[in-house]
Amino acid sequence: MSDFEPDILTFCCNWCSYAGADLAGVSRLQYPTNNRIIRVMCSSRVEPIHILEALKEGTDGILVTGCHIGDCHYIEGNIHTDERMKEIVDALEHLGLKDRLRLEWVSAAEGKKFQETITDFVEKIRALGPNPLKEKAKEE
């Protein structure tokens, strides 16, 4: 498993987490290059279906980040995210993929937290090994 490099997909909300990622960048904080960031206007834009689709396409891990509860630019968007994620976590639990999804609140000032989250998540996924659905996709 030593040469396995996980593919991580990160959803960042436009107002906090993306700015947080930006701050990590301008502060020159080093973090693994395995992740690809998709900017969404609000973390509640991420539908369960997006996560399923990503996993089906062979992504090894998915990180959803948004503003802290109470700080949402759209007032209650991230509360909806929280509720949605509960549903999808249930679903992934049934499929045995629960550990491949993580929800994290990262504010615009938390460049350091963004770096730590990504590093930690990449290590976790590296230990888990490749997404079983990816293997399937390759077979065909």
Next chain:
Amino acid sequence: MVNVGDMLVGYATNEDVRKRGASGGLVTAVLAAALEKGLVENVVVMKHINEFEAVPIITDDVDEVLASTGSLHSVPVNLAKYAMGRKVAMPAKPCDAQAVIEQAKRGMIDLDNTYVVGLNCGGSMHPVTTKKMLVEMYDIDPEDVVGEEIEKGKLIFKTKNGEEMAIAIDELEEAGFGRRESCRYCTLKIPVNADLACGNWGVIGDKAGSATFCQVMNDKGVKLLDNAIEAGRIEVEPASDKAIAIRAKVNDVMVNLGNTLEKEIFPEIPDEERMQYYMEPMADCIDCGACKEVCPVCACGEDSKCTMFHSLVDNYKMSMYHMVRLLHLSDSCIACGQCSDVCPSDIPITLLQSSFAIPSQRKREYTPGMNVDDVPPFFEVILK
């Protein structure tokens, strides 16, 4: 004048209906009276073709309602979708009533205009399986069957020349016949979620076989019964304590059996095999979409996420269509068994949906289709 919560025993005044009805023809008479007196504009009934075939029809003809009397255990059709957008009265198995309430929660059915006459249900059978079973287990030609009944754990078939054959349901199910799989682990046998809960359980003494036990569940049930009494179509009297006790006992036996079978039907699956458990059977899917078409709790219509995000071009082993449906029905699946019945590839979809939905529903202490005021867990976000 009846009240909410009354336990009654009643029968149709029309001798023909009473004789042909499975147990006194009360349900038929109530539906006919509702139509006659203008309580509803239409009635949904099953039009009898033969013992194994019936089609749901929406009718405003009283004669057609009266002609529909008689029970059909082997035609499992969920009627909820036929009630949409109409002022309608309908007979309903417990799962039909559940589906009606789930549709009402999603704004597809106006409950004020829908009268649901619930029927006790110990389980239904698939017509194809039944025909096969008749030949192999009972040694009867399916064409000769004129009636069937489930009584005391036995399945009884009546033939043209007056013979009756009874075999225990346990025995049939061991041989791979009998009730549909979803009916075996169902634990809602008396439709307490409908407006009236009718059935032959608890009808004793000289009335056995020619009267219906009826529990009034809500104001709409009162309206239905009062209306039918006023129209002179039915006669009711209070049920004896003994009758009520017997009905409760029959229910307990059925529910216990359901609980036992549930443990047999859903084995514990280790985490690492879960993916395979869902993926293997679904690999046979030919994307016909029939399971969504018949699903009585699906309220999405034509433009739905399950079909929108799914494409054959993807050619993955796990179909996105089923993934979305698993997720989407996790709070609303009532395990009616329709999807398994219609699947041309014989995928046990109901079994997969249930093994996904039941733990999710239990975790949130939510039972779909019981109370219209219970909000589905993913419907609203509670802001603190």
